[in-house]
Amino acid sequence: MEALGVGHSRPARAHGAKGVAILTGYEKKAASKATKSFRSEVAAFKRRRILEEACRLFYERGYAGTTLDDIAAALNATKPLIYAHFNNKGELLYEICIAATLQSLEAVEVACAEGGTSSQKLLRMVRGMVKVVVRNQANLAVQIREEKQLPPAEAREISTKQKTLDERIRRVLNEGIASGEFKIEDPGLAALCIGGMITWIFYWYRDHGRLSEDEIARGVSRMARMIVGGKV
Amino acid sequence: MEALGVGHSRPARAHGAKGVAILTGYEKKAASKATKSFRSEVAAFKRRRILEEACRLFYERGYAGTTLDDIAAALNATKPLIYAHFNNKGELLYEICIAATLQSLEAVEVACAEGGTSSQKLLRMVRGMVKVVVRNQANLAVQIREEKQLPPAEAREISTKQKTLDERIRRVLNEGIASGEFKIEDPGLAALCIGGMITWIFYWYRDHGRLSEDEIARGVSRMARMIVGGKV
Secondary structure, eight states: OOOOOTTOSSOOOEEOGGGOEEOOHHHHHHHHHHHHHHHHHHHHHHHHHHHHHHHHHHHHHOSTTOOHHHHHHHTTOOHHHHHTTOSSHHHHHHHHHHHHHHHHHHHHHHHHHTOSOHHHHHHHHHHHHHHHHHHTHHHHHHHHHHGGGSOHHHHHHHHHHHHHHHHHHHHHHHHHHHTTSOOOSOHHHHHHHHHHHHHTHHHHOOTTSSSOHHHHHHHHHHHHHHHTTOOO | OOOOOTTOSSOOOEEOGGGOEEOOHHHHHHHHHHHHHHHHHHHHHHHHHHHHHHHHHHHHHOSTTOOHHHHHHHTTOOHHHHHTTOSSHHHHHHHHHHHHHHHHHHHHHHHHHTOSOHHHHHHHHHHHHHHHHHHTHHHHHHHHHHGGGSOHHHHHHHHHHHHHHHHHHHHHHHHHHHTTSOOOSOHHHHHHHHHHHHHTHHHHOOTTSSSOHHHHHHHHHHHHHHHTTOOO
């Protein structure tokens, strides 16, 4: 509880009775900001945990076979906790179903933002997407099994995002064709096939299987580069 | 009703009153055999139609949401018709779920039986498998969505067949490596990726879409050949 040395931007802390810190006006503001950010951190953590348990239960028992009470019980909580963060079971399903697509879009964006040749972008993009699939195996299984349970608007939203993802992959392929790096007869079909071999990992991947996440990511990105006729 | 000309193996037919043919002993045997084969043809047809309607309904309403009565109604029939061919709803699901895998295994067998180079086998194999996926799109969707509903023994049976299919693909890849046609770092992973990009067609294929079944089959087989470093 010593005041920090000179040069540190935080003002020296006053101490009240029993060594409990009394906050200065500056500190009060900072603390209130920190509390707010801490609160939103906690809220985000709770949301994440609810989604994790919902996903696990939807994966194991199916969407229809899982109630909000089941999810609350799995968290040692009650239904109001869930209602504090989600409107209904459908919203949970929507969040679970769109998760992998959103993360894959992010992976593609990151891969492209780093620049370099089309080949480098493709390798990074595929590696990123493989990791998303491996880490969202249950989400993907729930998405593919249960997406028919989604309300139409939510289903369309996910489908639009998936089309955007295909389009982003295709864009990298087209860039590579334009630069002379890739030789691809049908970039649209190639994008679907690259996306397909990556997505299908959700079906066969096993934790502690023969190949690690990294080995799969490397191997699959190499194959993607071969599909596009890129130099290996 | 004229007797057939000389040289035909069937004996001349005798005619009874009103021109109704009286069967000779030879013909009686042949007719009984024909009736038997006709009967089994009809039985096979009925089984196929029941499975088609069951698959369509499982696809549209889900397995849990479909009763045997629904399936019978879709066929303008009653439940006993279904029980004449299947023991229960689970047996229908099993047949629907295993269909694409069995047909793919057959496609691989045919592709290999025709001989030729490993590259030719691979091309034929992939083309055949693509056609199986396109023609069993609903089966595959039901399989992936509902396989958790299968009794454990049936689920294991399907999983074993899928492993056999992966193994058959791997075998063609290994043959190509041995003959110097293919250059593959990890044939196991390559087999899963080739299988994955083919299987995933079930998810994006649309009837009357931009690409025909044949165009997809040709395009995907070309990509498979690139994955294995084969000459294009």
